[in-house]
Structure formats: structure tokens, C-alpha cells
Amino acid sequence: MLDLTERKRAEEALRKAQAELAHIARVMTMGELASSIAHEVSQPLAALVTNSNAGLRWLARDPPDLEEARECLRRIIRDGKRAGEVITRIRSLVKKSAPAKARLDLNEAVQEVLLITNAEVRRHRVFVRTELAAALPPVQGDRVQLQQVILDLVMNGIEAMREVTDRPRELLIRSRPEESSHVLVAVQDRGIGLDEQSLERVFEAFYTTKPEGMGMGLSISRSIIEAHGGRLWPVAHRDYGATFQFTLPTEGGSQQV
Ligand SMILES: Nc1ncnc2c1ncn2[C@@H]1O[C@H](COP(=O)(O)OP(=O)(O)O)[C@@H](O)[C@H]1O
Ligand SMILES: [Mg+2]
Incomplete structure (x- = not known):
């Protein structure tokens, strides 16, 4: 039974x-x-x-x-x-x-995306690490849209490490509460990284450096995050790789602003 x-x-x-x-x-x-x-x-x-x-x-x-x-x-x-x-x-x-708002735990959203990308992660021999803050305050948001954003950041991170052979292909996904009622989610890779020029262009629609890329992921992701009252931006690293991160107002937090 x-x-x-x-x-x-x-x-x-x-x-x-x-x-x-x-x-x-x-x-x-x-x-x-x-x-x-x-x-x-x-x-x-x-x-x-x-x-x-x-x-x-x-x-x-x-x-x-x-x-x-x-x-x-x-x-x-x-x-x-x-x-x-x-x-x-x-x-x-x-x-x-327009986003359908519901109470959402971003840690759960991350975990679900990782479930979906599991096969890709293994295929590309990527090590995924998570540092998800315990008791992360919930946000108000459209679950499918926000998961699409996380999915795109994860896939971009995996793809950026495709050519990497001289170091571990590590993808680190972090979440943490931020000041003034926000939460942050960051996806960090050890891939080819971003130079000055691409830092400015990655959010342009149709900008892509991949032969099979559409170049729509980041521009759609940014508009989704902004429609949720948040911000999405990249950070280039001094050594290897890049981090793409976004913040969103916590549930109830947006009214206090
Ligand atoms: N994590 C990353 N590291 C390095 N470059 C990146 C990363 N994420 C995105 N990019 C660059 O930004 C471009 C646009 O990304 P995106 O909008 O998701 O479209 P696509 O993935 O279809 O190319 C990519 O082609 C790549 O050049
Ligand atoms: Mg993409």
C-alpha cells in the first residue's frame, strides 16, 4: 500500500x-x-x-x-x-x-528550472552549485515568465562554457534577500565572459554570437523582470565568466517603496 x-x-x-x-x-x-x-x-x-x-x-x-x-x-x-x-x-x-501575479518562492522556481535543464547540464558536463538563502521572502510574480528568465540565464551560462576545457565548467546559482525589500537571484558561470562591447549589446533584440541563437532571450528576460518592478543586469568577471543577476521586490515590499 x-x-x-x-x-x-x-x-x-x-x-x-x-x-x-x-x-x-x-x-x-x-x-x-x-x-x-x-x-x-x-x-x-x-x-x-x-x-x-x-x-x-x-x-x-x-x-x-x-x-x-x-x-x-x-x-x-x-x-x-x-x-x-x-x-x-x-x-x-x-x-x-501581462504578468499574472501570484505569490512565488524564487528558490522553488530555481529548483524547478534545474530539474528541466538536468539533461542539458549533464550533456555539457557542467557542475551546478546552488547557494539559495533559507527563508527567502516570497515575491509576487508570473511563475512561468520568471522561470523563463531563469531558464534563459541558466542556458546562456551553460552555452558560454561550451568551449571551456581548461577549467571546471561551474554554474553557481545564488539567491539572497536584498536591502529595501528586494530579493536577488544570480547565475554565475566560468565561461567565455563578456568584454566591454558585448556588455552593452547583450540586451539588444536579435544580438547573438551563437550560430543557432535568436538573440531574443535576454531582451525578453529584461522586459519580464522590469514588468515585475525589478532589474536585470550583467557583471563581467576579472578572471573567467559572467554573472547575470536580477532583483525583484518582495511580496508587499513594492508598496512600501
Ligand atoms: N553568460 C554569458 N556569458 C557570455 N556571453 C553571454 C552570456 N549570456 C549571454 N551572452 C551573450 O549575449 C548574447 C545574447 O543572449 P540571448 O539574448 O540569450 O540570445 P541567444 O542565447 O539566443 O544568443 C549571446 O549570444 C552571447 O553572446
Ligand atoms: Mg539565450
């Missing part, structure tokens, strides 16, 4: 973790979403240029063909409107994903 309940519980936990993984995977398709948006906008833009060129050619005729030129202008208006509609759709999409 005991064994059975025990097994049921384990299965339930696994199922929950898998559902969570699927959920995060859906959010992670932001990158794909971005490229399809780019595609949708670039089509009408290309048509705009084509029709403008055609219009100029009709006007350059002797005598100019005004009716054809007029038709080109109509198409230009139509494509301009189409590009505008795509932008409007994106806007409403972004609005809809």
Missing part, C-alpha cells in the same frame, strides 16, 4: 514536471514567433519597394501612364496597411501576456 502511494506520488510529480516543461516550451517559442513576425512584415515591405519602383517606371514613360501609376500607389497603400496590421497584432499579443 505504502509503496503504491509512494509510486503514485512520484508519477504525479513527474507528470507535473512534464506539463511544466511543455508550458515553458510554449513560451520559449517567442524566438520562432519573432522570426515569423519578421517574415510577415518583410513581405509587405518588399512589395512596397517593388510597387514604388514600378510606379516610377510608369511615370517615366513618355507620355507617363497615370492610370498604371495610380494602381501602384493603391497597392502601396494596401501593403502599408497590411504591415501596420501585423504590428497591431503583435502589440495586442504583448499586452495579453
Whole structure:
């Protein structure tokens, strides 16, 4: 009997973790979403240029063909409107994903992300260490969005250590309470690190140094953290690697500010 309940519980936990993984995977398709948006906008833009060129050619005729030129202008208006509609759709999409706030333990969020990244961690032979403050004050936040941020920082850290062979590939994840009712989460790696120039660029949308990268992770992560009233920033190390860390106001703490 005991064994059975025990097994049921384990299965339930696994199922929950898998559902969570699927959920995060859906959010992670932001990158794909971005490229399809780019595609949708670039089509009408290309048509705009084509029709403008055609219009100029009709006007350059002797005598100019005004009716054809007029038709080109109509198409230009139509494509301009189409590009505008795509932008409007994106806007409403972004609005809809306003964070759903609930009480959240960031230590738990970190642990769950580590469960999900377990396979990647092993595949890249990375040692993960955690220093999570006991009794960390809870924050108010959207669990999936904040886990997406942690996931991206962890994956970036792992990827930054891909080429490292002369030192241990160590990833350290810390959490601690900060002054004036904030908590801090830091993800520290011993990877290739950041120079002056990349320090400034990492948050730019589409900035990536990876062949298969989208360059959207950090810019999305920063906007998520800022929508939660927090701050996300990188720290370059003097020796090896980088730390990306964020602070969030604790539950109830934001009202006191
Ligand atoms: N921990 C890190 N160490 C070194 N460089 C990093 C780290 N995290 C991010 N970067 C740099 O910032 C870029 C943008 O990161 P991100 O927005 O997550 O997009 P992506 O991971 O798709 O490249 C990366 O391509 C990399 O050059
Ligand atoms: Mg990334």
C-alpha cells in the first residue's frame, strides 16, 4: 500500500514536471514567433519597394501612364496597411501576456528550472552549485515568465562554457534577500565572459554570437523582470565568466517603496 502511494506520488510529480516543461516550451517559442513576425512584415515591405519602383517606371514613360501609376500607389497603400496590421497584432499579443501575479518562492522556481535543464547540464558536463538563502521572502510574480528568465540565464551560462576545457565548467546559482525589500537571484558561470562591447549589446533584440541563437532571450528576460518592478543586469568577471543577476521586490515590499 505504502509503496503504491509512494509510486503514485512520484508519477504525479513527474507528470507535473512534464506539463511544466511543455508550458515553458510554449513560451520559449517567442524566438520562432519573432522570426515569423519578421517574415510577415518583410513581405509587405518588399512589395512596397517593388510597387514604388514600378510606379516610377510608369511615370517615366513618355507620355507617363497615370492610370498604371495610380494602381501602384493603391497597392502601396494596401501593403502599408497590411504591415501596420501585423504590428497591431503583435502589440495586442504583448499586452495579453501581462504578468499574472501570484505569490512565488524564487528558490522553488530555481529548483524547478534545474530539474528541466538536468539533461542539458549533464550533456555539457557542467557542475551546478546552488547557494539559495533559507527563508527567502516570497515575491509576487508570473511563475512561468520568471522561470523563463531563469531558464534563459541558466542556458546562456551553460552555452558560454561550451568551449571551456581548461577549467571546471561551474554554474553557481545564488539567491539572497536584498536591502529595501528586494530579493536577488544570480547565475554565475566560468565561461567565455563578456568584454566591454558585448556588455552593452547583450540586451539588444536579435544580438547573438551563437550560430543557432535568436538573440531574443535576454531582451525578453529584461522586459519580464522590469514588468515585475525589478532589474536585470550583467557583471563581467576579472578572471573567467559572467554573472547575470536580477532583483525583484518582495511580496508587499513594492508598496512600501
Ligand atoms: N553568460 C554569458 N556569458 C557570455 N556571453 C553571454 C552570456 N549570456 C549571454 N551572452 C551573450 O549575449 C548574447 C545574447 O543572449 P540571448 O539574448 O540569450 O540570445 P541567444 O542565447 O539566443 O544568443 C549571446 O549570444 C552571447 O553572446
Ligand atoms: Mg539565450
